[in-house]
Amino acid sequence: MRIATWNVNSIRARQERLFSWLLAQQPDVVCLQEIKVSKESFPFAELRELGYHAVVCGQKTYNGVAILTRTEPADTECGINDGVEDLQARLIAATVEGIRVISAYVPNGAKMGTNKYAYKLEWMRRLKAYLQHGHTRSDPLVLCGDLNVAPEERDVANPGAWEGSVLFNPEVWALLCEILDQGLIDTFRLHHSESGHYSWWDYRLLAFPRNDGLRIDHIFATPPLAERCISAFIDRDQRQGPKPSDHAPVMADFNWP
């Protein structure tokens, strides 16, 4: 079972690239973020022709998340549903082949000290509470998505420049640790310990050619799945060529079922 996550930065702008990538990589499950369309505008029919079901938590212009699956998904849940009024579509969950799959788009946070950063911290606390309810670390679950946090120094090309930013600071590390303490393991780090692997590069200032990136997109798995994770990688090639997203897809392969 191949599980992927990709912040596509608009599914409309990325449709051609997404479709050819699906054919090339043949993922069984794809968590998408920043689709930037409402459900009405989502390309359900075209994806069905490629063999994918889709569950969508859409939003016009900003945000929006989805999960594509080869087999029929069950128990779809759109949003955190904790009673907080939240107009931003940033989380969707569904069960696929016995795995609870979550596609999450953690708020970026803009700049330290802003309302957007406060919203990011609050959203991460709500995500932690969401994970605490309804399942345990012995349940097969993956938390996939753009977490907008680089966990460690080795996940940042230039740690000095990013230290203290919204993507890389002690406050978001602590919250990420609390989220991972719900029984989640970084599948990428099961297979790669070295620095130099990133999933996002700014569109500006030639960040990609300089490989000035950060690893902020993740596939976190509970032990039943992590034990069966046979490989993990970042599809860096998707950041190249015409009209790339600013994020590359991240993938993990599992011996499942």
Place this chain on the structure above:
DNA sequence: ATGGTTGCTTAGCAA
């Protein structure tokens, strides 16, 4: 300190 780029929408926001 600011700006650099892309996407959505059409001047300005978000990343």
